[in-house]
Amino acid sequence: MLNDINFQELFTDLGLDSTVKGGNLVCPFCGKHAFREYHDNGVARCHACGWAGNAINLVEQVEGVDEVKVILMRMHLSDVESDARRSWYEAIRKLAKDLDFLAQARAYFAFYKSDRMGASYYQNQCGYSRSHFSRVLNGQFERVSPKAWNEIVAFLRRSLNVDQLRKDMMTGSTYWLEDIKDKELLRECVNKFR
Structure with missing residues (x-):
């Protein structure tokens, strides 16, 4: 072979x-x-x-x-090659979008400081512990399981109105897309969440 x-x-x-x-x-x-x-x-x-x-x-x-x-x-094995490349780039894009979204979620919680819109309210609603929730919210992907990461991010995406935050703060949405420079860190992150 x-x-x-x-x-x-x-x-x-x-x-x-x-x-x-x-x-x-x-x-x-x-x-x-x-x-x-x-x-x-x-x-x-x-x-x-x-x-x-x-x-x-x-x-x-x-x-x-x-x-x-x-x-x-x-x-x-061109199918394997294209699938591997495609899944690699899709995983990179997904991780970058998740980190970008979480940066905006942190801004959301900082901008709208209230009991109804604060991080603790959403943490109680999602069903995960405070430590898991804060690790995901702070982008610490290496400290939580892929399942917890995906579920908390999906819950926050359903619950938060980030578009309204962008309008209120007049911000863009590409914070993390250009910010990931370290290839080893990126490879480790992407492989964990494939």
Whole structure:
């Protein structure tokens, strides 16, 4: 199965230099044209720096991502690849929208300070503990279960009139969409809520 992977295509997919010179690729670790793939057993070796391994080892060291998903995508299973990408981007968008909404919910509770419209009223109505509710409200996704996150966010979306808040405060709605910069944090968040 790993014998079917073409390292030149894998290099292209990973964004590495995929030019061949003298039958060798440019090694991603030392930068010399000494990286040779061996089709009979599915491994590759750099004769300059000594790196050797299969496609899984290469992807793991270059990108540090879940190698099984990447290898499935490299096996030309286009449905898996497009579904994985689509679900990844959908999960990113969903998380960004949730965080954006929660930022607006915090503004809602700060702007409308009353017993009927305060956070404690909605916390009692949603059925979760105060700590769970406040963690979700503050965007602390790593400290609650995906089920609690989804249920509390869905409850707040049904209960709060954020459009009225935007009109009252004259604010936009893209606070978090541009604010998530750390790829590792984003990957961790998205994988948790897929």
